Amino acid sequence: MPSPPAPDVAPDVAGLAAELDKTRYALPGTLSRRFMRCGKANCRCKADPPALHGPYFHWTRTIAGKTVSRTLSADQAARYQPWFDNARQFRERLSDLETRSLHAFDEAERPD
Secondary structure (H helix, E strand, C coil): CCCCCCCCCCHHHHHHHHHHCCCCCCCCCCCEEECCCCCCCHHHCCCCCCCCEEEEEEEEEEECCEEEEEEHHHHHHHHHHHHHHHHHHHHHHHHHHHHHHHHHHHHCCCCC
């Protein structure tokens, strides 16, 4: 008995392409907010409880297999946060499409 044909994922791909077409920018990597201690011995960050310095915004990504970080100002972080959100949403949608495609492949190619 022949295996059933694989389901068509073209509508999902078309929807993802349409979203990409509408969105202007997407930044890869992670934007994190950090609070830190300094090196001064009598600073407030050494108190109990500590009053850490920050927030500092760090954009971390991988370029050619190496981790690269850049510090952003609070204004820059607020301005570019939607771009980081866009990239994350696209990665999630693509991962979901890949998962469903793998499941469809397994179902279509399952031995009887």
